[in-house]
Amino acid sequence: MSGVHKQALKSLQPGMQNVFVIGIIVNSFNMKIIDATRTRFNIGNRGVWTFTLRDSEEDSINVTVWGTEQFVKKLSSNFHIGSVVEVINPKVTERRLEDRNELFVPQVSSPCSLTVNEGNALVQSHDAPTRAAYEPLLMLPIKNLTELRTLQSIFENLEALRDQYVDVLVVVTFISDVRKVITRDGRNIQFRNFEAVDGSTDKVVSLLLWENEWIERAALWEPKRTVLLLNDARIVYDNFKKKTVLSIARKTMIIENPNIPQTTTIRNAVQYYEHDIMSGDFVTPNPDTITNVMTIQEISNKLNMKLKEGERIQFATILKAYVMDINVECISPGILTTRCALCKKIVPDNQDSCMNLECPAGNGTRVPMNVMSLNLKVNLRDDTGYLIGCRLVGEVAERVLGCTANEFQTMILPQRTELKWKYALEKCDIRLHVLGPTSTFPNAIYNILSICRIEENVEEDEIKDVNDQSINGNVVLNDWN
Secondary structure (H helix, E strand, O other), X not given: OOOOEEOOHHHOOOOOOOEEEEEEEEEEOOOEEEOHHXXXXXXXXXXXXXXXXXXXXXXXXXXXXXEEHHHHHHHHHHOOOOOEEEEEOOEEEEOOOOOHHHHHOOOOOOOEEEEEEOOOOEEEEOOOXXXXXXHHHHHOOOOOOOOEEOHHHHXXXXXXXXXXXXXXXXXXXXXXXXXXXXXXXXXXXEEEEEEEEOOOOOOOEEEEEOOHHHHHHHOOOOOOOOEEEEEXXXXXXXXXXXXXXXXXXXXXXXXXXXXXXHHHHHHHHHHHOOOOOOOOOOOOOOHHHOOOEOOHHHHHHHHOOOOOOOOOOEEEEEEEEEEEEEHHHOOOHHHEEEEEOOOOOEOOOOOOOOOOOOOOOOOOOOOOOEEEEEEEEEEEEEOOEEEEEEEEEHHHHHHHHOOOHHHHHHOOHHHHXXXXXXXXXXXXXXXXXXXXXXXXXXXXXXXXXXXXXXXOOOOHHHHHHHHHHHHHOOOOOOOOO
């Protein structure tokens, strides 16, 4: 490393030579491939990858890597958000704030940017003991929080804030599976949807992640535990939804569980938040009264029917399907929840009551009465498709598994696995209560009311007859169709 001198990001000046910087990657974009026909000398595909580097609480910079497709692909796959790296001999250039490219990278403190050109500069791992000093920077805001807004203030001023950037602190409440789409130019890309709240309003914000790094990291987020600081989230008009929405843009910086006092405050605030899926006129049907039989494809078709603004479809059905998985082996504490026996609100981990001032147990007029309940997810499959993440909760979960939540809590992993294999890969009669999406909760909810294995002597013709009647409209589900 002769002739290369370590520099702090704050000391960089345009045109500096032999620069060597160390920092932690706090944001990373998908690598892009530039077709050889669009390059100057037409000598093969080129690659480009951009990431954001940080070396102190105050200092950050954007780094762009250029080179052959193989060179850039190797670097972007080896280094991720949270990697502590050394950038050796990059080109240091002055940022131009009026440059349109500044709209597509996070806001940083440095007046410069770094360019790593294959053959002239390197990016390599920093494995020295000093790497530990950089890791806490991943949880610190990259800009001051004087302009932090609540979701309530954003929702109330959406049109006035259109095409502007805002900072908001939220708690994750739902994370979807990864989904894939094909772009107009034939590229396969993936995305993940998640939902979040902040306690200032009952409304839920639904956001999309398009960068692979964040799609992967989101798989580890915990509902009602993971707090996200979104710096420079953008408010735009969504042509698909035909309305103005809050969105994650390329300029948006995401900080997971930021090390700031507001994180604990907002996490505690939303512990009492319960998006009540049974609100309004919805009540849980008696599973014994359900006669309508549907396939997963028919359920999907019904959910995709167009409704008037503000309406929510809901129905109950019998599904003959295979149980592919029940997440009883999950180590997340979220599969067991403690609720107040009186008001049904969740009791936070660090409290002995629901803290609901409208509840006698929460306001101190009665001794707290708490009950533990199961909160499981079930994946189902039939010949027409899949239902992922069906809810199996409370007393229904206890009846299906044949044990109480307290007994489940004391079980070791092999015992929990044994519970799963009572149903896993078996064809079952499943009674479902299905609630369609709304503008504030854009995902359907599948509540399992009962699961019963179908014995081998059940005649398939009998099942087909019931299905035929259901499809032809001869079986009427009183208030649920």
